[in-house]
Amino acid sequence: MLKTPWIRTLQARSMHLLKDKAFIDGQWLPAQSNKVFSVTNPATGEVIGTAPDMDQSDTQSAIEAAATAFKTWQDTTAKDRSHFLRKWYDLMVQNHENLAKIVTLEAGKPLVESRGEVTYGNSFIEFFSEEARRIHGEIIPSPTPTKKILVEKHPIGVAGLIAPWNFPHAMITRKAGAALASGCTCVIKPAEDTPFTALALMELAQQAGIPKGVLNVVTSSRENAPQIGNLLCESPLVAGISFTGSTQVGKLLYRQCSSGIKRIGLELGGNAPFIVFDSAKVGNAVKGAMASKFRNCGQTCVSSNRFLVQRQVYDSFVDQLVKEIQGLKMGNGQEAGVQVGPLINHTQFDKVSDLVKDAVSKGAKVLTGGKPATQFGELFYEPTVLTDIKENMRVYTEEVFGPIVNIFRFETEEEGLRIANSTERGLAGYFYSEDVAQIFRVARKLEVGMCGVNEGIISTAEAPFGGIKESGLGREGSHHGIDDFTYIKYICVGNL
Structure with missing residues (x-):
């Protein structure tokens, strides 16, 4: 399955974590068709292994397994669920x-970033192992x-979790x-x-004794x-979908879930x-910009996409930022000191x-x-700074998901907010200011779900994402993360 010296070393140390089978109903299984697909290292282009190329029939088996398991898992105590999650977390820490x-x-991300992701991803299992015992009802x-009015929270049932490639560990643990x-229970x-x-996470979950x-x-x-x-969206056995x-x-999944009025x-x-x-403080803003923009080569959903800089600090910020960017070390994430790795695939590179x-x-x-940084590999692109951005450019409205910094100059707070909010998206936003009144004004008016101030x-894990x-x-x-997986039941006890 694995070929290069670096991979062979990893294989020797963690053979139990490297799986070329899927995990359904506690078993490691191939696709029913026996088809496989290749997975490549984006830094080198090498095939690092194959995984089962499953289809709807395999997925149906997984859904049925999860539905059967839910019949008993829903009745476990909060303490028991907490115990299983804590054991899973401890094994993740050990590995x-x-x-x-x-x-x-x-x-393809640099190893230092992967270590950070694993720490971050593990923290969700730790947090929810504790939160399991705090899913409270009301009187x-x-x-x-x-009459007595009682309110309880109940699990919704089987959850379909569809995870992205940019945080392959943390996006699964945050949902699961x-x-x-x-x-x-989960598919x-x-x-x-x-x-x-x-699949490595499933091996550790199995070791933790999760049924x-x-x-x-x-x-x-x-x-x-x-x-x-x-199938996950339309199956009557699946109660909810979580997608990143x-x-x-x-939007497509939202439409598909509508046929069953499914939680999503x-x-x-x-x-x-x-x-x-x-x-x-321009120096702080530059440091924050580097941290926000270049993690995973800019391939994060909360990466800064549009840099809006007010007139008086524009030149200073741009000069300092360009110098920092020019000092970034690109290369294979397996090598020491690398800060920027490749884009994930050719589709993303072409975009x-x-x-x-x-x-x-x-x-x-x-x-x-x-321009491309082909000296490092086919999927590497140089960290880039663009100015003189206009509304007719695609970078003005599209999410880049890559190492491109688009810089706009603005004059007033009102203009900056107008540009910032002139998008149909509203995930994260960031701003730097030492004016306390401005901090509270802008934090309130910025149309995002998450706001980083300085x-x-x-x-x-503790904050709602x-x-x-x-x-x-x-x-x-956060404790709000429980809401997608529970429903509220009102119980009225009468004739007291």
């Missing part, structure tokens, strides 16, 4: 380095003395942790680019993904503004290239970068 190496291998004062804590569909991380059928993973190629998603990915696909949580695309006001070409053809100025990294407008529905993480 931290090997999990990080698998992430780097298939997602509401009755308007009549002969909340689902399991609530008493739901997980990882991205076709990154199935091995999901069979509670967690299931269905892997597939890009070609079979639509039919699997459709593009707004376009999210959507964490979709962003177009995050990063505003630097005249009162900002980034086309966005830059479109902007330049319409008058954008390139301050640094602006901070470029905002994600944590999600957007408004076309960036999604519901929240993940």
